[in-house]
Amino acid sequence: MQRRIVECVPNFSEGRRQEVIDAIVESIRDVGGVLLLDVSSDADHNRSVVTFAGEPEAVLEGAFAAIRTAAEKINLDEHQGQHPRIGAADVVPFVPLQGMTLDDCAVMARRLGQRVGDELGIPVYLYAHTATRPDRQDLQAIRRGGYETLKEAVLTDPNKQPDFGPARLGTAGATVIGARVPLVAFNVFLTTDDVQIARRIAAAVRHSSGGYHYLKSLGFLVKGRAQVSMNFTDPTRTPIARVVETIRREAARYGVSIHHTELVGLIPQGAVLDAAGWYLQLDALRPGQVLETALRSALDAHPEWE
Amino acid sequence: MQRRIVECVPNFSEGRRQEVIDAIVESIRDVGGVLLLDVSSDADHNRSVVTFAGEPEAVLEGAFAAIRTAAEKINLDEHQGQHPRIGAADVVPFVPLQGMTLDDCAVMARRLGQRVGDELGIPVYLYAHTATRPDRQDLQAIRRGGYETLKEAVLTDPNKQPDFGPARLGTAGATVIGARVPLVAFNVFLTTDDVQIARRIAAAVRHSSGGYHYLKSLGFLVKGRAQVSMNFTDPTRTPIARVVETIRREAARYGVSIHHTELVGLIPQGAVLDAAGWYLQLDALRPGQVLETALRSALDAHPEWE
Numbered sequence: 001m002q003r004r005i006v007e008c009v010p011n012f013s014e015g016r017r018q019e020v021i022d023a024i025v026e027s028i029r030d031v032g033g034v035l036l037l038d039v040s041s042d043a044d045h046n047r048s049v050v051t052f053a054g055e056p057e058a059v060l061e062g063a064f065a066a067i068r069t070a071a072e073k074i075n076l077d078e079h080q081g082q083h084p085r086i087g088a089a090d091v092v093p094f095v096p097l098q099g100m101t102l103d104d105c106a107v108m109a110r111r112l113g114q115r116v117g118d119e120l121g122i123p124v125y126l127y128a129h130t131a132t133r134p135d136r137q138d139l140q141a142i143r144r145g146g147y148e149t150l151k152e153a154v155l156t157d158p159n160k161q162p163d164f165g166p167a168r169l170g171t172a173g174a175t176v177i178g179a180r181v182p183l184v185a186f187n188v189f190l191t192t193d194d195v196q197i198a199r200r201i202a203a204a205v206r207h208s209s210g211g212y213h214y215l216k217s218l219g220f221l222v223k224g225r226a227q228v229s230m231n232f233t234d235p236t237r238t239p240i241a242r243v244v245e246t247i248r249r250e251a252a253r254y255g256v257s258i259h260h261t262e263l264v265g266l267i268p269q270g271a272v273l274d275a276a277g278w279y280l281q282l283d284a285l286r287p288g289q290v291l292e293t294a295l296r297s298a299l300d301a302h303p304e305w306e
Numbered sequence: 307m308q309r310r311i312v313e314c315v316p317n318f319s320e321g322r323r324q325e326v327i328d329a330i331v332e333s334i335r336d337v338g339g340v341l342l343l344d345v346s347s348d349a350d351h352n353r354s355v356v357t358f359a360g361e362p363e364a365v366l367e368g369a370f371a372a373i374r375t376a377a378e379k380i381n382l383d384e385h386q387g388q389h390p391r392i393g394a395a396d397v398v399p400f401v402p403l404q405g406m407t408l409d410d411c412a413v414m415a416r417r418l419g420q421r422v423g424d425e426l427g428i429p430v431y432l433y434a435h436t437a438t439r440p441d442r443q444d445l446q447a448i449r450r451g452g453y454e455t456l457k458e459a460v461l462t463d464p465n466k467q468p469d470f471g472p473a474r475l476g477t478a479g480a481t482v483i484g485a486r487v488p489l490v491a492f493n494v495f496l497t498t499d500d501v502q503i504a505r506r507i508a509a510a511v512r513h514s515s516g517g518y519h520y521l522k523s524l525g526f527l528v529k530g531r532a533q534v535s536m537n538f539t540d541p542t543r544t545p546i547a548r549v550v551e552t553i554r555r556e557a558a559r560y561g562v563s564i565h566h567t568e569l570v571g572l573i574p575q576g577a578v579l580d581a582a583g584w585y586l587q588l589d590a591l592r593p594g595q596v597l598e599t600a601l602r603s604a605l606d607a608h609p610e611w612e
Contacts, residue, residue: 005601035604038595053601097601182597244586260587266597269575272582279585280550281566289344291488291572295311295359295403296602298341 004099006108007037007053007182008063009265010092012070013085013173014048015041020073021048027069033058040264044222046081047090049185049265053097060108063092067116071172076147082220083229084140086147087173091139093128093180105179106130113177117165120172123154124164128178132163139176140208140216147173184232184271185264186240188247189225192256198226201250205230205243212246214238225259235271241278269293310405312414313343313359313488314369315571316398318376319391319479320354321347326379327354333375339364346570350528352387353396355491355571359403366414369398373422377478382453388526389535390446392453393479397445399434399486411485412436419483423471429460429480430470436484438469445482446514446522453479490538490577491570492546494553495531498562504532507556511536511549518552520544531565541577547584575599 014020021041028034028050038051052062067089074088092112094105106129113124131137145153151169153160161167162174190198198219203209205228206217214234220227228247232238244261251257269287277285287293320326327347334340340360347354358368373395380394398418400411412435419430437443451459457475459466467473468480496504504525509515511534512523520540526533534553538544550567557563575593583591593599 007597035601035608037597037600037604051600053604097597240586258587260589263588263591263595266595266600269596269598272596273578275586276578276581280546280581281564282569283566285569289569289572290575290578291313291343291403292575292599294343294357294572295341298343298359302341 004055004104005053005097006056006059006100006105007051007095007097008059008092009049009051009095010063010066011085011090012048012050012066012074013046013076013079013081013088013090014070014074015046015081016043023073024048024066024069025050027065028052028062031058031062031065034062038266042222042264044081045083045220046079047083047085051265056100056104056108059094060112063094063112064115067092067122067175068120071120071122071170075171076169076173077171079147082222084143084146084218085173086143086150087122087175089122089172089175090143091127091176091178093178095180095182102129102179102181109177109179113164116175116177117162120165121170122165122172123162123167123169123174125174125176126163126178127176128180130178135159142176150174181234182268184235184240184267186230186232187222187262187264188228188230188244189222189259189261190228190251190256191259192226192254193221193224194254194256195219195221195226197251197254197256198228200254201247202228202230204250205246212238212243215243226256232271235268235274239274239278240271241275310361310410311359311403312362312365312406312411313357313401313403314365314398315355315357315401316369316372317391317396318354318356318372318380319352319382319385319387319394319396320376320380321352321387322349329379330354330372330375331356333371334358334368337364337368337371340368344572348528348570350387351389351526352385353389353391357571362406362410362414365400366418369400369418370421373398373428373481374426377426377428377476381477382475382479383477385453388528390449390452390524391479392449392456393428393481395428395478395481396449397433397482397484399484401486401488408435408485408487415483415485419470422481422483423468426471426478427476428471428478429468429473429475431480431482432469432484433482434484434486441465448482456480487540488574490541490546490573492536492538493528493568493570494534494536494550495528495565495567496534496557496562497565498532498560499527499530500560500562501525501527501532503557503560503562504534506560507534507553508536510556511552518544518549521549532562538577541574541580545580545584546577547581
């Protein structure tokens, strides 16, 4: 029988102090049975994204341990960074990888939320597929104004009551937890330090202001360059290549161009094939034409081989 | 211990009669312990490329069986097609995939060549890493003029004596056998039926006439379109994206453009990542950032998991 595998991609509000990032990663590793897949840290955003996977129980324990460590080591009152955030462990999504559904992940998210609220005393907001109200489906709506705004609002605004935990923020802030499909976090750096250009381009391409359906985007100044920072929430429908070429055209309209791009965390192989196929005009590229994938499939179909 | 896996990518001079292609594939399948990875057939080239893999002994048996079936079913005196060819089983390369070296594959190529010559009475030319003389390293040099020319030359020209088998061609022609690194077979279709444009572009990009180092190319008319047909013999050094963009520029010089492209057989994942990264300007894309690859590596590092 195929093993059930869930992915967890927590984002932490620390991208500078390596010892804190290491401590968070170690607390995940210390839980047996989890596979650490990637750690991406960014000093300008002062933020790290950890990707790990495994069976549901182990992954839930890993997520809880990481949130506890982040709460101990990160003080939001002292945190500065480009990226919007409300918590030390800012957002903790569960993603179905193998033998799991989105609903299975939603059950995990609610269990984790309950424990984080009860045992760590951290307010938890459920989002995405796990949201308890329509205005919490969207992560950016929950996070708008950041830690500083929520700290006041949670005390007075009935719309800001958390799903679990107390209605007050400590130095660990609040944590957003939920179930979602895989996304791709992708940043485009421009040949300018004018952050307004990045903000205008972000507004042009993102869904909320008239752009592509499955795209979220913000403009930042990172490492001295204007950066269009994006989340592709369904890269099978809003493909990376099309958006990058739209950004290239928009940038030209401001007299600048794309300097380079970066991927934060992991990307499904399908999204890479799709980008290569789009540019190369390779109409009929199938995952089964990738040598490693074809060999893997053939080996999986012949278990006597391994 | 890691299992030894060799890939074999034989090319057969039949791309139209499905029952013949099926018979060849069946004769490979009938050998136990081989993994069939891909079959790509082209009616215009009247040619099929089969990709299979496995342990050396099984793959050698599969290759021998396929050559025997092709020799029984294909008559080169009746064969017509765009692509240069000298045999029913035209070229049979062994490629090291896992736990194998190019020298290991060369040993296999010589063993297969001996058997094909002795048992099937088919002349065999060793090529690439297995060549016995410098003018046989290059496949196109061995194949120049095709079956019709070689049929006469093998009788009289001392330079055309085969490495194994008789110095005369039956209806199965001759077979080229050898060991080589993985290559990518990639075709670009133009928005014209003028084959001369494809031939000029092929001459511009290929190594032999001044183009890219690790590239072979010919121009054909396929499905009513001019086609630049290529073999990337080392896509890590001569990357697909750069060549496609060079072809795009050359095509524009003739007032035409790229209609679409196609991949024949399989492609290493690295070449796909490389193309996506080049176009997207994704400077730091690592194979470990592909979700499926990261998960696979993590699982391989934890054998207790499976």
